[in-house]
Amino acid sequence: MCLGIPGEVIEFLPDQPDLARVDVSGVRRVINIGLLADDPPKPGEWVLIHVGFALSKIDEDEAASAMQFLEGIGQAYDDELAALAESRIE
Amino acid sequence: MTADQGGGAGPAQAGWVAEALRVHEQEEQQHERRGSPQPLPGTVREELVLERIDRARRSRPRIKEDRITMSHGAGGKATQTLIEAMFLSEFSNPLLEPLEDAARLNVGGARLALTTDSFVVSPLFFPGGNIGDLAVNGTVNDLATSGATPLYLSAGFILEEGFEVAELGRIVASMKQAATAAAVQIVTGDTKVVERGKADGCYINTAGVGVIEHDLDLGVAYAQPGDAIIVSGPIGDHGVTIMLARGELDIEADVISDTAPLNGLVAGLLAATDGVRALRDATRGGVATILNEIAKSAGVGVLVNENDIPVRTEVRGACELLGIDPMYVACEGRLVAVTAPEAADQALAALRAHPLGERAAVIGHVTADPPGLVQLKTAFGGTRIVDLLVGDPLPRIC
Amino acid sequence: MRFVDEFRDADTAHALSAKITALCEPGRQYKLMEVCGGHTHTIYKHGLEDYLPEQITLVHGPGCPVCVIPMGRVDDAMALASEPDVIMTSFGDMMRVPGSHGSFFDAKAHGTDIRMVYSPLDSLKIARKNPDKRVVFMAIGFETTAPSTAMTVLRAAAEGLTNFSIFCNHVTIVPAIKAILDSPDLRLDGFLGPGHVSTVIGCRPYEFIARDYGKPVVVAGFEPLDILQSIYMLMLQLSEGRAEIENQYSRVVPWNGNTVALKAIGQTMELRPYFEWRGLGFISHSALKVREDYAAFDAERLFSVPGVRVADPKACQCGEVLKGVLKPWECKVFGTACTPETPIGTCMVSPEGACAAYYNYGRLTRQRVKEASGT
Helix, strand or coil: CCCCEEEEEEEEECCEEEEEEEEECCEEEEEECHHHCCCCCCCCCEEEEECCEEEEECCHHHHHHHHHHHHHHHHHHHHHHHHHHHCCCC | CCCCCCCCCCCECCHHHHHHHHHHHHHHHHHHHHCCCCCCCCCCHHHHHHHHHHHHHHCCCCCCCCCCCHHHHCCCHHHHHHHHHHHHHHHCCCCCCCCCCCEEEEECCEEEEEEEEEECCCCCEECCEEHHHHHHHHHHHHHHCCCCEEEEEEEEEEEECCCCHHHHHHHHHHHHHHHHHHCCEEEEEEEEEECCCCCCCEEEEEEEEEECCCCCCCCHHHCCCCCEEEECCCCCHHHHHHHHHCCCCCEECCCCCCCCCCHHHHHHHHHHCCCEEEEEECCCCHHHHHHHHHHHHHCCEEEEEHHHCCCCHHHHHHHHHHCCCHHHCCCCCCEEEEECHHHHHHHHHHHHCCHHHCCCEEEEEEECCCCCCEEEECCCCCEEECCCCCCCCCCCCC | CCCCHHHHCHHHHHHHHHHHHHCCCCCCCEEEEEEEHHHHHHHHHCCHHHHCCCCEEEEEEEECCCCCCCHHHHHHHHHHHHCCCEEEEECHHHCCCCEECECHHHHHHCCCCEEECCCHHHHHHHHHHCCCCEEEEEEEECCCCHHHHHHHHHHHHHHCCCCEEEEEEEECHHHHHHHHHHCCCCCCCEEEECHHHHHHHCCHHHHHHHHHHCCCEEECCCCHHHHHHHHHHHHHHHHCCCCCEEECCCCCCCCCCCHHHHHHHHHHEEECCEEEECCCEEEECCEEEECHHHHHHEHHHHCCCCCCCECCCCCCCHHHHHHCCCCHHHCCCECCCECCCCCCCHHHHCCCCHHHHHHHHHCCCHHHHHHHHCC
16 A cells, blocks of 8 residues: 555657656656646656556666665675685784 | 444454364364474474474364455465365375376376366466467466476367457467477367356366376476476566556566477487486466475475576566565466486486576475574575465465 | 665674674663554565664564454445445555454455555546446545545545445544554654654654654665664664664654645644554554545545444454564464464455565574574
């Protein structure tokens, strides 16, 4: 029920301003973008899809900085592991 | 109008719960009388509960419903319970007991395999095939995975009044093509017509006979710790195709059914190595159901790696969108093989040499412990179990 | 899959796991509650507990909207479905929830026209296609789903449909969290905030948790790394003696929520004075009903609904599981009389229920997990 999936907006439907076609991993579905009326998504932008509606736009900058943080942790971990492997205390 | 109750006159009770508990109490007492193993000293409370659950799961299957529901046809727990408690218990005989895809018979010195199948797929026509070639391939595959060379099929048609003759023509033409491709003949059949509103256009029932020409005894009960588990290609194609073809979900994707006859693939496999212990075709209930059948039948554990299971991108996308796990989604042209560990490489090579097995992969191994349980190492590195579902998110798949 | 796969990387998980462990004070036990059923599901599905040290216990919360529906409301829904010419439509999760006389699934077997839909808009389509039938949509969910129901009602109104209505069982998350905080049975150290509810209501509604109860909250996404990162952020707050609201799911959750969504809800629905939650009892201002202006779309006004209260069966401990007081396996009927095949309570039926998640995914002792994964 909390199921929200990221999908990429492909195109709007002619004559139906509330609807857009999205792509989720090669699968395409028409969804309602009415909840984003204040700041409608453009083709190429990503949205969070829940029960046939777009609930929110996925902010690529925020996603990138989240990934940076996570990658940083990964890198720091790898560095530490490497340091651990190389260090000697005797 | 709803009266917003504040709990005025005493609330009603759900009587069926008390009944369910009472029945369960009785079963527990029977277990105790039969003598259950003593718990090990120092066992944590959680372990005790898990043991209690294991016992409950091993108890005699009983049908608790008074009417058939769609779950009974899904290929999961409810189907199993129905088969064991209703059909097996009534028809009981040693040939039926193994409950493999086909029965193995000794007739006048020849070893034969006999199978039967019914096809109620909706819609009748879908990308990649129709009910007709599904019927031929499905029956051929049940024979092939028993290690038999498929020879002869029967085809019984139940047609709905009003069904278009031209559509029937298309179905029958597909069946002829599929039979030729699989090198089998349809040698007998039957036709019935029922009133408008029944049979959803067309139902097909088949039986198939094949001959077993080697000495191998195949069966999921023979799986042993250390054995490799191989799948012949990407999973979930058929189920997702059907789901999208129903048109109710407004989803488009380039997925087609994987329906195909596997006898050629199996022949190649069995010729390359005699280390194959079991073969199953993954139909309704998906790969997860087969893994559970292995674990339960052989009393072993199964451990598979999510990263190693081949799934097409679009199938994954559709499953994510709908919250369904591809492991439970039906295939119609994929097999699961259990092989001795030393035979795995040869088996894989043999499968990959065949067009239907190009993306064959080892997805995991049989373990000694915990018996009867299937575990999955997630892409993420954690572990979880893969149990049988009660029903099926996608009804009338085949 | 973009925005999904990156957040499932195992190596980063190990790194986060190490950092989380490093933040644990020796000898101290931590209890963190994930409110949302979707989080419970992810945790079990990906085996996330394997990545946490023994000192941290994840407590499963009441954020499963199917789980909190009392039996009486299920009976009401079944009564609606049995009305002549009614097509009942519902999300898949509701199909197996047992009332006092069986579930939607059982009713279907007895011939009632009940259809599974993926979206409330599908329900509208059925209404358009069947003008001689009355279509009822079983509306469940927290604030995540309420806007979709609201938009559907608005659409129905705009199209002038006369054969469509909703049976509104939407509930709101904050009163449930407050009930947990006020519960004497629990001593929680922090909360993983509901990710998708927050896309609608934003992060401000949780400020009272930090301000009045001194507990940190991190609004979390649903991928495994999201959850691990959120736990890390909670542990960091705890180790630094902070209690704040933080947003880990910032790529999706706007701090101020979705105004359009909130407006749609406000236009079509209003808060009920009180509503019964399974296991939690009556909570005031915790659920939504259809506004007078949209009465034509309110199944409770159009049909006669029994409104009978059905007591939770005594053997059923869903209430305690929902509050996080009991772990699923601590419920006396878990896995024996109550299984996914024969569920007694909602926690076992809903895919987001803690019991279902544990039974279907996590039913392994830690020992066996170690042996199996060779760690």
